[in-house]
């Protein structure tokens with residue numbers, strides 16, 4: 001258990017307006033924020049009012065600080081701890097309009113304005129994709145607390161139009177002061193995109209449910225929680241941690257000032273008086289200083305995988321049942337299985353061969369097993385004594401084996417066993433090497449397909465030209481430079497004849513059409529997915545624009561209300577229209593993103609199919625290549641004495657691929673390139689020899 005105090009940071013919101021006079025002091029070990037408040041002359045010359053207020057923080061971010069700096073300094077270390085299995089919380093506290101939502105969620109207009117939540121999600125999912133030694137599962141919950149009632153912002157069964165329509169979440173505290181949230185839904189998010197979708201839906205629900213009267217965003221707390229479980233491959237332990245990202249209500253609501261209602265509205269939408277700002281800023285800093293005194297116990301949330309725990313407990317129950325049956329005399333009557341009998345026989349062998357006289361035979365409480373072992377031992381004892389008397393129990397003469405010989409034969413058996421284990425090890429090493437080699441060949445084929453996706457014959461080995469082309473590599477491409485170099489090296493390692501043979505082989509292959517069809521469908525689905533993705537993005541943009549319009553409209557309405565031109569309860573048709581539009585867009589968003597998910601699943605399925613066909617193709621090619629090579633060897637042996645007895649695999653492949661009429665020496669023009677022409681001539685000579693040796697040309 002690690003005890004640590006809560007770390008506090010201050011961020012000053014950028015503004016062009018006149019601000020309270022303050023100084024930021026950044027030292028190596030933290031920073032401080034100092035406010036200078038002039039003496040109020042109205043209070044007279046002698047008064048107790050302080051002029052300077054200085055507060056220390058872990059770090060102070062001035063007006064120029066951007067979202068990236070905030071994430072790096074505040075959220076990243078917490079996210080790292082969450083990845084290590086510790087819970088974490090980041091909360092923003094401050095007066096209304098001071099930038100809490102901007103810091104936690106971010107601004108909608110600009111990508112660089114993304115706040116802590118989207119950046120943390122991105123950071124976590126990037127980490128998951130890099131770490132293949134662990135299995136990660138992520139769930140998201142989004143809770144809004146308004147007037148001490150919790151509301152679930154993510155429950156898909158409820159379409160929010162008012163806050164009261166959202167499912168209520170009961171907040172309970174146990175005797176150990178742990179908080180439990182009943183009825184809060186957890187939504188699984190397999191990737192960053194799904195998690196961002198949930199954030200977007202939650203924020204939109206919050207906005208729709210808000211009315212000018214409750215001004216939920218100002219008066220409510222919002223808790224976005226990332227629930228993370230990680231498990232090392234093959235391990236029985238799971239780590240489950242939570243990261244709470246909290247956007248608190250304006251501090252007027254939670255502070256002691258008791259400011260609310262009309263004053264709160266004025267504070268938000270009408271020019272804030274400088275004096276008011278100073279007081280509000282100072283009390284926020286005071287609150288932070290108090291928070292910094294709280295010490296937390298950091299606990300590693302590690303436990304046995306529930307599934308494994310169940311298996312272990314079931315085994316224990318079974319064992320206890322058997323023990324109970326032994327004690328109470330209620331024995332199992334069913335027969336031992338063949339597997340159990342074999343295990344017992346092996347156990348007895350080990351027991352008998354062990355030279356240690358103290359060794360015990362552990363059979364558990366199952367009476368059937370105990371009885372079986374006794375009978376087996378009896379048989380063995382009888383066999384042993386018959387052997388000593390020179391007779392088997394069925395009167396067949398037995399060889400009499402002396403003690404010395406018995407020891408010798410034991411030693412030999414042991415030696416043979418050792419050899420067997422040794423050979424087993426060798427075999428498994430060789431099998432592993434073989435697997436690795438096979439995988440290398442498959443990798444080359446799949447990487448070739450990736451390197452040359454635009455050719456019609458998508459799975460062809462590269463021609464020399466393609467190999468050269470691949471040398472003109474653009475490092476800004478998706479591949480890393482290192483991967484690319486490796487691929488190129490492997491490509492070059494393939495002999496030219498093998499590459500061309502592959503092309504010929506593919507042309508005739510039965511799966512060629514399926515592969516090409518599959519690829520065409522895949523391409524079409526990619527295009528559809530791209531279009532849908534763009535549509536989803538357009539809807540997002542429209543919703544964000546509508547949200548901005550709604551904010552502006554609400555400000556206008558409140559301003560009019562304050563000016564006395566409007567009663568607070570009057571409904572506003574413009575706002576209603578915007579809300580309806582948001583609802584409409586949200587429906588489209590759900591439909592389109594649902595279609596997109598379906599399409600993605602189909603694409604994944606097609607890609608899998610594609611991979612399978614590629615592997616099959618590779619195997620077929622290898623078989624074919626080996627067979628053709630063997631056949632060629634046979635022909636060469638028959639054709640002894642011929643100066644062209646050696647035929648390259650390329651020529652052999654071409655013989656198979658071209659009909660005899662096209663192969664006559666007169667019908668094939670030479671290219672002028674020496675190497676190519678040599679190849680063509682070699683092919684014609686070889687074909688001629690082969691046809692004569694097999695009698696086809698006669």
Ligand SMILES: Nc1ncnc2c1ncn2[C@@H]1O[C@H](COP(=O)(O)OP(=O)(O)OP(=O)(O)O)[C@@H](O)[C@H]1O
Pocket residue numbers: 012013014094095096097098099100101102103107217218248249250251268
């Ligand atoms: N660091 C910043 N840079 C640029 N704009 C900011 C910054 N901080 C806040 N803003 C802008 O100031 C306005 C108010 O900020 P925001 O809504 O985040 O305040 P808040 O503290 O969450 O208010 P409330 O308590 O009412 O929810 C927003 O328009 C926001 O975009």
